[in-house]
Amino acid sequence: MTAPRVVVVGAGPAGIRAALTLLRAGLRPVIIDEASRAGGQIYRRPPPAAGFVRPPGTLYGFEAGKAMRLHAAFDAALPRLDYRPRTLVWDIVDGAVHTAGEDGGTDLVAYDALILAPGAMDRVIPLPGWTLPGVFTLGGAQVALKYQGCAVGERTLFVGTGPLLYLAAHQYLRAEAGVVGVLDTAPAAALARVIPGLLADPLTLAKGLHLVLSLRLRGIRVENGVHPLRVVGDGAVGGLQYRGTDGQEREIACDAVAIGYGLKPETQLMDLAGCRFRYDSVVRHWLPEADPDGRATGVPGLYLAGDGAGIAGADAAELSGERAAWSLLRDHGLADSPSRRRQHIARRLARLGRFRQALEQTFPFPAHLAESLPDDTILCRCEMVPVGTLRAAVRALGGDDLNHLKASSRVGMGRCQGRVCGPAAAEIAAASGKRPIEAVSRLRGQPPVKPLPTRYFVGPTE
Amino acid sequence: MKQQFRRLAETTRARITVFVDGIPADALVGDTLLTVLLTHGRRVRTSEFGDGPRAGFCLIGACQDCWVSLTDGRRLRGCTTIAQDGMSIVTGITAP
Numbered sequence: 001m002t003a004p005r006v007v008v009v010g011a012g013p014a015g016i017r018a019a020l021t022l023l024r025a026g027l028r029p030v031i032i033d034e035a036s037r038a039g040g041q042i043y044r045r046p047p048p049a050a051g052f053v054r055p056p057g058t059l060y061g062f063e064a065g066k067a068m069r070l071h072a073a074f075d076a077a078l079p080r081l082d083y084r085p086r087t088l089v090w091d092i093v094d095g096a097v098h099t100a101g102e103d104g105g106t107d108l109v110a111y112d113a114l115i116l117a118p119g120a121m122d123r124v125i126p127l128p129g130w131t132l133p134g135v136f137t138l139g140g141a142q143v144a145l146k147y148q149g150c151a152v153g154e155r156t157l158f159v160g161t162g163p164l165l166y167l168a169a170h171q172y173l174r175a176e177a178g179v180v181g182v183l184d185t186a187p188a189a190a191l192a193r194v195i196p197g198l199l200a201d202p203l204t205l206a207k208g209l210h211l212v213l214s215l216r217l218r219g220i221r222v223e224n225g226v227h228p229l230r231v232v233g234d235g236a237v238g239g240l241q242y243r244g245t246d247g248q249e250r251e252i253a254c255d256a257v258a259i260g261y262g263l264k265p266e267t268q269l270m271d272l273a274g275c276r277f278r279y280d281s282v283v284r285h286w287l288p289e290a291d292p293d294g295r296a297t298g299v300p301g302l303y304l305a306g307d308g309a310g311i312a313g314a315d316a317a318e319l320s321g322e323r324a325a326w327s328l329l330r331d332h333g334l335a336d337s338p339s340r341r342r343q344h345i346a347r348r349l350a351r352l353g354r355f356r357q358a359l360e361q362t363f364p365f366p367a368h369l370a371e372s373l374p375d376d377t378i379l380c381r382c383e384m385v386p387v388g389t390l391r392a393a394v395r396a397l398g399g400d401d402l403n404h405l406k407a408s409s410r411v412g413m414g415r416c417q418g419r420v421c422g423p424a425a426a427e428i429a430a431a432s433g434k435r436p437i438e439a440v441s442r443l444r445g446q447p448p449v450k451p452l453p454t455r456y457f458v459g460p461t462e
Numbered sequence: 463m464k465q466q467f468r469r470l471a472e473t474t475r476a477r478i479t480v481f482v483d484g485i486p487a488d489a490l491v492g493d494t495l496l497t498v499l500l501t502h503g504r505r506v507r508t509s510e511f512g513d514g515p516r517a518g519f520c521l522i523g524a525c526q527d528c529w530v531s532l533t534d535g536r537r538l539r540g541c542t543t544i545a546q547d548g549m550s551i552v553t554g555i556t557a558p
Contacts, residue, residue: 047544050492051475121524133504133517134466140521148497149472175470236504384511415526453537
């Protein structure tokens with residue numbers, strides 16, 4: 001019997017653990033990743049062979065041990081893996097992935113089994129002025145620091161909600177970057193109510209409380225229950241105006257805004273692979289359907305892992321990556337996970353799931369911010385489509401699905417495929433059509449999932 | 463011109479020179495194109511839709527806001543492309 005050809009997409013915590021588990025069972029998976037080094041976003045490493053010197057403790061803080069273990073395990077396994085860094089999977093058709101390397105090479109990699117672990121990105125809500133230079137995502141602010149040793153501004157204001165809001169601000173403080181404040185849309189009162197749920201992962205809760213406390217001890221302004229109104233500035237960020245819980249409008253001067261409202265799964269490849277999706281009303285995301293062991297529903301040979309299958313964090317991603325690999329091995333009659341290990345993974349993921357639910361209640365997605373945006377706010381930053389254009393399309397078409405609204409309004413038609421504006425567009429379409437959010441559906445992924453210069457498809461001109 | 467990014471660490475890397483709209487700009491080995499541009503100014507590109515300068519957004523290759531042109535005609539994503547000595551970037555609008 002020949003060994004199944006396995007492709008793993010994504011070399012973050014989930015993809016790495018999946019690949020290592022397959023490797024231990026004697027397989028040699030192809031692991032394809034857009035980054036130049038394995039680690040994913042959370043354990044992202046500076047560019048290779050460039051002379052970066054910060055130690056893991058500086059780069060990853062509390063998580064340095066986990067990052068080092070994951071990196072070391074992957075690096076040790078490299079000779080036995082078919083690892084393809086700096087490579088984009090841009091389509092999935094008939095049991096093969098289409099790839100494009102950063103150096104211009106293309107390939108078609110056939111598989112018998114596919115593990116998708118594409119990860120996540122920041123979920124954002126537009127606001128007036130958000131296309132000004134100096135507005136970045138929270139994740140982007142982290143990456144500038146981790147990957148490049150830079151702060152995104154001299155005086156950065158952190159805005160949004162979720163654990164990353166506090167983590168990013170804390171990391172900036174530790175690196176001695178200027179932090180002018182933290183504005184959280186979540187009400188302060190939410191925290192006390194959800195402590196029991198957060199105790200499902202007491203260590204992470206303790207780390208989180210430490211972050212908030214250390215910001216306050218350093219005298220950083222931290223405000224809850226805010227309503228961000230607009231970014232202001234002459235050609236670039238000069239400040240942010242918001243409404244506080246007292247109803248008063250205030251302005252904070254800054255030269256950079258880092259903004260985000262939790263994370264959203266990158267699900268374009270799941271779309272192309274034929275996954276079914278369901279709406280999760282707690283996290284307000286459409287998630288690809290899978291069984292409890294990571295097998296994609298209705299798509300034989302496809303396995304899902306990590307934040308791309310549903311936001312659960314890096315620890316859960318490592319576990320779900322391993323679990324997806326075990327399911328694959330079992331389905332091919334190659335190996336079975338020791339039952340103790342299987343129980344451990346299931347128990348640990350259940351606990352992390354409870355913690356995640358509590359986090360969602362602590363830092364709820366403020367859908368009302370999207371609904372209340374003025375008509376002239378830019379919604380699609382790729383093509384400068386204002387909120388009002390989407391609302392007009394909803395009025396013209398009646399209640400309709402986002403993909404139809406996209407064709408008519410061009411919201412989600414730009415280079416990012418609606419990765420950035422999609423969640424807010426759904427909230428706006430639902431609110432202005434007075435329909436439940438599930439009824440407007442979601443923007444479907446299309447190949448190529450990211451822009452590809454045409455030089456990939458034409459021969460050399462000489 | 464005021465710069466957007468501040469270098470906080472990793473400044474012992476070897477130096478290279480990248481041209482930004484024809485003007486030589488100091489950069490470090492391992493800088494992305496976006497880092498080069500934003501350590502020298504507050505613009506990565508000019509929006510084709512008439513709303514002025516843009517400076518990237520997600521920095522992880524997802525939002526596609528930082529595609530730039532080189533004078534040799536190549537189009538590259540600023541946040542995921544490592545700068546090479548002698549590269550020449552155009553921040554204005556170029557033919558697609």
